[in-house]
Ligand SMILES: Nc1ncnc2c1ncn2[C@@H]1O[C@H](COP(=O)(O)OP(=O)(O)O)[C@@H](O)[C@H]1O
């Protein structure tokens with residue numbers, strides 16, 4: 575019996591992993607998909623044609639990048655629901671607008687007109703009764719200094735060259751955003767409560783928590 579069966583997680587569940595850059599979403603996505611025998615939906619970083627340019631010049635490339643991410647995530651969303659679920663998704667579509675686009679608009683590195691155009695498109699595509707929300711959003715959180723260390727260790731040059739204040743501000747925005755998020759049930763996990771790198775078996779504890787949480791919130795989920 576695999577962990578999904580052992581803990582009664584529905585085979586068609588869609589679980590999305592949210593949290594700031596470097597917190598451990600991809601690592602968690604792989605571990606959970608492996609434990610539950612689910613498919614994965616990853617953000618493509620290396621093949622993103624705008625990301626490097628964006629980090630070089632936020633003002634010039636913010637709009638292009640947001641449109642690119644929106645299209646990519648929407649395609650992934652379609653793929654997930656065409657398979658009938660059974661997916662772990664690395665980052666939710668809600669973070670694009672709730673964190674990134676909003677932050678750049680408020681900092682002045684995305685124009686108000688571009689933001690409005692982007693937001694209208696996002697709302698028309700996503701915030702409709704026809705858009706299926708995930709069954710669960712797992713929010714990863716932890717001390718910002720630990721997260722900065724992880725960004726450093728991972729060593730993506732574009733992120734290394736970005737001032738630390740950018741990551742501090744993003745983390746703060748995440749904490750405020752998650753407190754008001756209500757598109758689907760949220761399970762918050764502290765990154766210091768598990769260590770999937772040193773001890774991969776801790777994934778079972780997380781699966782158990784997911785199972786317990788999904789049982790408690792089953793009345794809130796899509797049928
Ligand atoms: N539990 C952990 N302990 C130590 N390092 C970790 C842990 N989880 C992830 N990492 C490391 O932190 C970095 C960022 O993790 P990643 O999963 O890529 O984050 P994200 O997808 O949220 O940006 C990677 O180098 C990864 O190996």
Ligand SMILES: Nc1ncnc2c1ncn2[C@H]1C[C@H](O)[C@@H](COP(=O)(O)O)O1
Pocket residue numbers: 593594595596599600617619625639640643665669670671674675733
């Ligand atoms: N919507 C986004 N706008 C700007 N930058 C974004 C967006 N989504 C992801 N990113 C960036 C942040 C990181 O540099 C990479 C990958 O994110 P990660 O949290 O490491 O998976 O893309």
